[in-house]
Structures are given as C-alpha cells and as structure tokens.
Amino acid sequence: MHLLEDLERRDLVHQTTDEEGLRKHLSENTVTLYCGFDPTADSLHIGHLLPLLMLKRFQKAGHRPIALIGGGTGLIGDPSGRSTERSLNSLEVVQGFSDQIKKQIYSILDVKENENEVVVRNNHEWLSQMTFIEVLRDIGKHFGINYMLAKDSVESRMEHGISFTEFSYMILQSIDFMNLFEKENCTLQIGGSDQWGNITAGMELIRRTRAEGTDAKVFGLTVPLITKSDGTKFGKTAGGAVWLDPLKTTPYEFYQFWINTDDRDVLRFLKYFTFIDFKELEELEVSLNEAPEKRIPHMRLAEEMTKLVHGEESLQQAKNITNALFSGDVKILSANEIEQGFKDVPSFHLEKASITLVDLLVEAGIVSSKRQAREDIKNGAVYINGERQQELGYEIGEADQIEGKFTLIRRGKKKYFLIRYS
Known part of the structure; x- marks a missing residue:
C-alpha cells in the first residue's frame, strides 16, 4: 500500500x-x-x-x-x-x-x-x-x-x-x-x-x-485537528495537560489517559496513533461491538502508546499498578509504582520509628478522633498495604514500610492515604 x-x-x-x-x-x-x-x-x-x-x-x-x-x-x-x-x-x-x-x-x-x-x-x-x-x-x-x-x-x-x-x-x-x-x-x-x-x-x-x-x-x-466525541479537549485531564515527560505525567497516568478513552473515540485513536495493521483494527472493532465491557481496544491503545513513549518497563509498571488497584493487592507494588499510582492521594510525612495504628490514623488526618479510629479498626474498615488490620493495639513498624519509603493506608473501599517516611 x-x-x-x-x-x-x-x-x-x-x-x-x-x-x-x-x-x-x-x-x-x-x-x-x-x-x-x-x-x-x-x-x-x-x-x-x-x-x-x-x-x-x-x-x-x-x-x-x-x-x-x-x-x-x-x-x-x-x-x-x-x-x-x-x-x-x-x-x-x-x-x-x-x-x-x-x-x-x-x-x-x-x-x-x-x-x-x-x-x-x-x-x-x-x-x-x-x-x-x-x-x-x-x-x-x-x-x-x-x-x-x-x-x-x-x-x-x-x-x-x-x-x-x-x-x-x-x-x-x-x-x-x-x-x-x-x-x-x-x-x-x-x-x-x-x-x-x-x-x-x-x-x-x-x-x-x-x-x-x-x-x-x-x-x-x-x-487533522483531534477532537473528542464528548466535546472535551483532546490531551487534557482534570490535572491539566498530558505530558510526554514521565516526571510531569507518570507512565501510569499516561496509560490511564489512553485506557479511559471514550468508546466512540478508541478506534479512531488506534488508527491515528498506532501502527497496528487494518486486519487487527477490524478485529478490535468487532470486539468493541460484541464485548464492549472487556475494553480490549482500550487496553491495546494504552499498551501501544505507553510502550512507544515510555518503554516496555514503564508499560509493565503501569499495568502492575492498574491490576493492583483493581484487585486491592497493593503490597505487590514497588515504591516507584506506589509513587506513580498514588501520586494524587492525601499524604502524611512520618518521622517516628513506630506508632500505633490508632495514633497514626488521627495524626495523619485519616479520621477525626481516636474513638473513630478504634471503631473503624474494629469494624474492619482499615487496611495496611492492602491487608485488613483489626488489632486495636497494632503498631506500624518497619515491616509495614514498602522499601522504607511508604505505607499505604486504606479506609473503606476507596479512600487511600499515603504515609511517607522522612
């Protein structure tokens, strides 16, 4: 051709x-x-x-x-x-x-x-x-x-x-x-x-x-000028422009931008931005029509673009973060992956070598009082690095630190807080 x-x-x-x-x-x-x-x-x-x-x-x-x-x-x-x-x-x-x-x-x-x-x-x-x-x-x-x-x-x-x-x-x-x-x-x-x-x-x-x-x-x-079907500007997110520099837009954020492409745009973007041949493009169109919930074209687009701009290693990190967040098994993530995946969640800097979980929840502003902290722990609403912790006297120590840099606290189903160690 x-x-x-x-x-x-x-x-x-x-x-x-x-x-x-x-x-x-x-x-x-x-x-x-x-x-x-x-x-x-x-x-x-x-x-x-x-x-x-x-x-x-x-x-x-x-x-x-x-x-x-x-x-x-x-x-x-x-x-x-x-x-x-x-x-x-x-x-x-x-x-x-x-x-x-x-x-x-x-x-x-x-x-x-x-x-x-x-x-x-x-x-x-x-x-x-x-x-x-x-x-x-x-x-x-x-x-x-x-x-x-x-x-x-x-x-x-x-x-x-x-x-x-x-x-x-x-x-x-x-x-x-x-x-x-x-x-x-x-x-x-x-x-x-x-x-x-x-x-x-x-x-x-x-x-x-x-x-x-x-x-x-x-x-x-x-x-052509690229437009999105929902009327929003291409290349913009709530956080601003999507940059090619991984320090400004992490590979995980970059991957998420593409995987969240509107169904109405994904096939067009696959044609525009990837080198996928037309036979595979037709197959991806069939999968979109027959099983849109699987989001196969979206994953293909995200993989191709992240690998092109950031390389294979960064692509695998982005996929690891995505899978960990979906499953809740965040303990498998490296410190670098934690940094990328939880860049925008509330964080708290901790200098103490150890601290009780109750005190940490209050000091980090995760809950408003020790009474609320004890109640959440008792009810199984608190997770440390993806694992539920219901021991009221539990102390956060080195074993809870990911590569000595972070501890990830989750309250409820989706509220994450990142503890950073000085």
Whole structure:
C-alpha cells in the first residue's frame, strides 16, 4: 500500500497542496520532510504526538524526517490557534526547553545509523544570524500585506489585535522551509491543520526566491485537528495537560489517559496513533461491538502508546499498578509504582520509628478522633498495604514500610492515604 493511501485510510490527511504530485514525488524519491516543534514548555505533550508519529510513518516508509526545534521561532510565538499573545520567554529558558524536547524526539523516533535516520535541527542556528535589514530586504519584499492578512492565523486575530512580532511569525517559518530546502533538499513540510497558512507561505517564498526555470517543487501536508466525541479537549485531564515527560505525567497516568478513552473515540485513536495493521483494527472493532465491557481496544491503545513513549518497563509498571488497584493487592507494588499510582492521594510525612495504628490514623488526618479510629479498626474498615488490620493495639513498624519509603493506608473501599517516611 502506498504511504499516502495508508495515511488517507487512517484519516490522517487533512490537506495537501498537490496530492497527485506528492504521491508521484514519494513514489520516485527518498523524500526529506520536516515538521516544527516550538519549545513553549520543557516537555512535549500528547498534542504533539500526531505530527511526531507522522514523521515516524514517513521514516518507516523509507523517507528522511527532520524534526525542527523552534529555538528561534519559539522566542517570537506562533499566533496560530490563539486569541491572545503568548508570553515571551528568555533565550536561556527557550534553550533549556529545546534541549529537553530534543531528548524526547530522539526517544520516539528512530536514531539508528541508517540512511533515513531522523535529523534534529534548531532554527535558532540560522534565524539568529540574520539581521533585521536582511530580513526586510531579502525576505520581506516577497510577502504582500494583503497576502499575510488573508491567512487564518492572522485574520482570526484581527478582532482582538495582533502585534507585529506575532504577525511576522509566518515569515520566520517560511525562512525555515527555504533554508531546509536549500541546505537539506527538504521538499515537504507537514504539520497540524492550524499550520496550513504558514506551510503555504513557505512554499510561496521558495517559489519566489528560485531562479527562473529552476525546479523548486515543494509540498505541504497537514493532519487533522483531534477532537473528542464528548466535546472535551483532546490531551487534557482534570490535572491539566498530558505530558510526554514521565516526571510531569507518570507512565501510569499516561496509560490511564489512553485506557479511559471514550468508546466512540478508541478506534479512531488506534488508527491515528498506532501502527497496528487494518486486519487487527477490524478485529478490535468487532470486539468493541460484541464485548464492549472487556475494553480490549482500550487496553491495546494504552499498551501501544505507553510502550512507544515510555518503554516496555514503564508499560509493565503501569499495568502492575492498574491490576493492583483493581484487585486491592497493593503490597505487590514497588515504591516507584506506589509513587506513580498514588501520586494524587492525601499524604502524611512520618518521622517516628513506630506508632500505633490508632495514633497514626488521627495524626495523619485519616479520621477525626481516636474513638473513630478504634471503631473503624474494629469494624474492619482499615487496611495496611492492602491487608485488613483489626488489632486495636497494632503498631506500624518497619515491616509495614514498602522499601522504607511508604505505607499505604486504606479506609473503606476507596479512600487511600499515603504515609511517607522522612
């Protein structure tokens, strides 16, 4: 199957500048393509996964992907998809963000020594070398004001206002495409649907700056904006964005995000984000229709995505935590797994070497009084590391500490409390 056919069947093509020309170009050449990622935070989030995985799809088809980190454009701010100006970060902050994002890109894309290994570039390298006069004389003359005003990223901001800084963003991104075309023979730019105006502006700049008769055939392709069937924003949870950095969103939280996908979205997300073939996708659709309670497609999606972003070991940890919470057998978890699975439960720091269970329940704020503590213990409502404890005089000691770091207290069926040892 041709790469474009596979992408279209997965509903991954939103717009192309010349579909037949691109199909022929991909069939006859090893194509260098790029996608940009502006460092607006110290981590990418799952909203970046679709374009990242598009690079990987092209790479697996034998083409050469460039992941462009916007160390230069990140200092300016992309107006696309926003109604207000971005806050500007310092050069040092943007450089720090860029370094972190570079590591994440390398962890997801193939960096083995082969002909189409991923190349990571930073546009600060060339944008920082250009003077303002050079930009105006050599680049600005090719951009008509009416042409720029007609772009969605600018037009949508006119009502609330847009600074000259953000208005100029498409010029800088166009310089990127021109530079990569000249230096890397890059002939295709991909991005989210909100990048269409920036992509076509870059193509126009390349066309205008080529000598008469020079072959400068370049292409643009965008992926669709991801929406959720329940109307909520994709990539957001009650705790905020779902990050690729495991310190910001743990592998367990990442796994849970995918496994909790709405039934109406799960098959679409399997097509978008995984490399599962269509035969298996059809089988997963059958299982969803015939046995939705088993959530087989959801587990498959969660497994594929967690393994891709965090690796096999983190996937197994996420599954261990999930199984332990379902069964209540939390004593099988490691300290690291406890940290992930109970990140958001109330916690209490304990310095004492030993303490009675009654006193701990009161001091940690788990119950309001010793009378209530004794009553809960007597009634079998208190669990230590998943095991019921009904001894009124029981003392919490080293044997109750998981790797010397935690003791997990459960009151009732679902109320967990984490005791942390200093």
